[in-house]
Amino acid sequence: MNKIVFFLLLFVISCQQKPGKIVINQEKMLENLQVMSDSLDQNPQIDKLAFWSGKLKQKDFSKTGSALAYIHYNLAKNLAKSNIDSSKNHINIALNLIEKEKGFNALKFTVYNGAGLISEHEGKFYQSVYYFNKSAAIIMNDDSLKCKPLAKVICLLNAAQDNNKISQYPKSIEQNQLALKILKKMPEDHYKYNFRAYSQLFTACEESNIYKADSLLFYLKKLKHISVKTNDPMQIRFTNEHTAHYYTLSSQYNEAIHYYSLVKQYDAGILSADPESPVAIKNLYTTIANLIDLRVHAEQFPEAEVLIKQADKIEGRHLQILSYYEKCLNKQAKLHYYLAKGDNFRAQNETSEVLELKDNILRNSGIQATEEMATIYELQAKDKSIYGLNKTIDYTTNRLERNKLLLFIVGLLALLAVSWVLLLYFFQRQKRQKQEKEKVLLQQQLLRTQMEPHFIFNTLSALQSFIRFDEKEKSIKYLSQFSKLLRSSLELSRKNYVPLDQELEAIENYLSLQQMRFEYAFAYEIITPDTDTSALLIPPMLIQPFVENAIIHGIGNHSDKGAIIIEIFSQENQLLVKITDNGKGYESTSNAKPNHQSLSGTIARERLAILAKENSIKTNIEIISNEKGTVVLLTLPVRNQRY
Structure with missing residues (x-):
């Protein structure tokens, strides 16, 4: 027994010494x-593809994860333009290899950046965001990172x-400012990248909730300085566009029209050269x-009408090329034009089309994000222990051959075999549990994206009613308030859990809109518990449908003064919500049955079933309806974000 312990200790010591040598060799x-x-x-x-393919066949690199990852990265880089499938295969191998290694931040930065570029080339936007941010995080957290400064800047x-595109301003x-900091330390003047950084900073500052005019003006001056110095037509074009945005924010519409006209002139010239x-x-x-909107704000309706005809002409010729977002932008501009002109019939038609386009944008972006992130989860869910076990087995075999300890070889291999089977069983079970949890989360995301269009269609019915009866002021006020509610709804729907106070704020905003719709035919009251509602987290968009x-x-359909009461009761890991109205019940509204369910109610039940399974707690929906009202x-x- 003592001899076996001695041999095991000797093996452990040798295993601890060997990795240090391997790391040095790998470096x-x-x-x-x-x-x-x-x-x-x-x-x-030199044929780079042939060179790196030859390196891949050399046995010296077969047991060195970092060097092998670098070879696969270069193969992916050289295949990106000619064979995207092979390029993707090599970059996935490089990712798998490098994530098993400790350190090697410079190589990880390079591989993640390459994965982002390949995902971008494939049109997989959310995957490219994921990998670019991983690569950028290494730069931001490691000041001693040894790689080319320009590569850092581009990443x-x-x-x-x-991040600008997904509103992570x-x-x-922070990333743009760090890029500028690196550029200042470089000996050469890289005007192209300085211009891009200031342009993206302008966009981030403009689109963020905190609007800082001084910052915008500073970035604008930087852009003008660079574009004048380089005399680059494309840089001049973007500088004019940002200048137009600046004047639009300050309501100087004539100035904004001037600069946007210069942008239009440039874009028309480019299209004329390549139709x-x-x-x-x-x-x-x-x-x-954008020019149509500006002309409407400036009350230049004849010019706006000319631009509408130009946009319609482009749309008629190139309908398949234009995205839902671009069409929606044009439809919104036309909606503002018809509202300003008092043409409520056409405004109503444009409203319906804008609603349909936004529905398509939400649906497509949700599906794309779900599919691409599912792929990322699959890449991350690989069993990393198998690679380590195989490497340990190879090392053990070589050591046993040198020492010729036959009894120790047999016992160790048997022990490793049993451990391998047990570990394989354990990790496979963990993998199945993780995949099941991810599946539940994805199902919740899909159900929320189903609920949002239903919510939007029901709410806009009030706006259509105001427009139909030529109530212009109410229409504009209602549209403004609804846009705030829609923004709040979209922000909440992106999260799995949101603070209770934010959810109740959105519901109160919704109730106030409905009061306008029904001409204050009902009153409402929201009764909250004494606890801090900002610390309670609940799934979003579950209370609003009811x-x-x-x-x-x-x-x-209530003839008298209506009333709605929402009462919130907090328990240990549950939240009880009681919604009471004094209506005539389902029996007297369209002869509906007491167990009548709307589409949103059905989706809410499905979401609650998933949440119950995920949290292993009881969830429930109970509806009591009679002639006195409905409860x-x-x-x-519920979760508490303090813990």
């Missing part, structure tokens, strides 16, 4: 490969650009839509 191999790569860049005549700018501002260019078509179409039913089915009792899961 030297990786350094040599990087020198080779720099030499290849200086000799464009940070790519990540910042994508603070992160985008089939999708980018040129989209840019001109979007510029015209409040909506209380208004439509309970109060909508809805909701049992929801």
